[in-house]
Amino acid sequence: MKTIKDIAKELGVSVSTVSRALNNHPDIKDETKQKVLEGIKKLNYTPNAIARSLIQKKSNMIGLMIPDITDPFFSEVALGAEEVLSDNGFQVVYSNTFLNIEKEKYCLSSMMERKVDGLILKPSPLDEEFIEMLNRIDIPVVFLRGLTSYEESRLDISTVDVNHYRGAYSATQYLVDLGHREIGFLGMSKNSSEGSERLNGYLDCLRDHDIPSKESNIVMAGSNIEQGKIAVAKLMSQNNQLTSIFAANDLLAIGGFDWLVTNKYQVPEDISLIGFDNLEFSSLSWINLTTVDQPRKTIGNQAAKLLLDIINDKSLEPKSILLETKLIERNTCRRLLN
Amino acid sequence: MKTIKDIAKELGVSVSTVSRALNNHPDIKDETKQKVLEGIKKLNYTPNAIARSLIQKKSNMIGLMIPDITDPFFSEVALGAEEVLSDNGFQVVYSNTFLNIEKEKYCLSSMMERKVDGLILKPSPLDEEFIEMLNRIDIPVVFLRGLTSYEESRLDISTVDVNHYRGAYSATQYLVDLGHREIGFLGMSKNSSEGSERLNGYLDCLRDHDIPSKESNIVMAGSNIEQGKIAVAKLMSQNNQLTSIFAANDLLAIGGFDWLVTNKYQVPEDISLIGFDNLEFSSLSWINLTTVDQPRKTIGNQAAKLLLDIINDKSLEPKSILLETKLIERNTCRRLLN
DNA sequence: AACGTTACCGGAAACGTTTACAATAATTAA
């Protein structure tokens, strides 16, 4: 492996001259700069970013921690983030945690050791120790979700998220406006923040319309197709009066939908169904799922931009960006006649 | 930021002692080791992986370069790779290239500067310059695809891939066995290696059965749902005698399927359809796509394992792992009666 | 008692850069 010293020796100049040529520093004659640059090409030299990082105290790397890159929601967020990050000369090191808190902690400390310049995180609800770690860190971090009230009181961190509550509220409202009163809820994992916010939106909307919410109308599942199938089966067995279901995400909705049709239910004739996410698959003509859209890629973009802003000006106040959702009317809900 | 020196001074020992405690080196008394470890906790010290990397000439990072993390195929490969890599103490820095060769080169050189310990790449067909770069590199790399014959003659690199040719051949064979002779082909992008291998499998199978292959039966598209719709529309307009279509991947097949049903074609009654990938969505009851399964996650796993093997023993001969596919019979193909 | 061995520790070099500073050469101003 060639170093800057080899180049310097070979060309009969000093290492600082080579360094200056590489970083187009003003203090160098154009002529020598050209000479050095040519020598570098010829001698096939690659700079060592590690040595550079060490002295500059800047790694040009950003850590990205998400539950599961395989989830179409996160993969698009990751894409959005990587896009603006790499445009700004940063590399991203990523890790899947599956919301396993031990893995999350391990990941966080690895990234701290690696001295990343910033962190984009979507962790499960934080425990005491995690909050401690985060508070000790002096590198910028932005969360890909809102803070729980417990976290909010102990942490001072930027976030970008979608207004899950409003989105869920409007989805439920849509069903109510269509005349539904027996509305089931297919929930995500208990300890996903968006899951509980969406549940709250659903609950509050029912309450605001004096519709009693029943235990048996709610089942918490997970966030993939298979879990949607299972959950909807459970839901239907708990209450066969249901006229509609709000699924907390599209994967769940699609899985549930699949279960319904294979079990001879008609959608929307027997059961209305609304999802959350607006995945590309949801618009397929067989599915044509009414859902609430969230700007996945924009979330990634914004998170990255916000992080860069903080990196460039550490004195910036923590900021919370809340993106809006949009109801997409398609074919899985119908007006209830009475 | 605390350093090992601060710890040493604080505890009245030398830096080497602290270092020994951290790396549980044998040459240290258990007692002092405990003392140091406690001090480290108390003083809230985080090791600096950058400094460590510099001296050890080992970054513990692996570069992963793929076209698009949003593609369900690649996201699962990425998951599979990250899994075994992080289990072995490596972090992964990833980049999306969209098969843009300039971006690929930029990505490669960034990762070389970062001194990653290994590289997992899925590049577009290599040009002269890229091959040059690869040949100059002395870090282990494994490709997520087979080599073109041009590359093979100039490069000496490990690969893990699926037997696209055989998979495509068997898919076509399946259609032929069902009595089809007018078989359309929905291709992926021209410069994706798997795309052309699948095309070859299709072509050779036709030839082996003395079925003439027609220009008008083939349209090259891309690899997402939208492109599938467009491509199948074109295909149907070019030849309305078609009784079946082999789509080079499931996204294309699903998009095409969608176009067919919205245009009043029945699948499989009017048109038989077979895909490639076996995405989770393909097994949904509406779609129920007959397809060729490829072990996405295993590909990622194997690539990572192979890379680690090479890293641990650089003298290892380059190896090509070829995984097999499996035909999944579902509901989108029917026997042609005559 | 003298020696060799082992266990443990500290000093200092090294990794490959950047950068502050000093030094020299070239240019301008007076």
Place this chain on the structure above:
DNA sequence: TTAATTATTGTAAACGTTTCCGGTAACGTT
């Protein structure tokens, strides 16, 4: 012509570790 400035270069310290090497102390062996 000389002093003062500017342009260009080189020297060396620094970044935070690991690790080689030498040294001391404790121990066991003869």
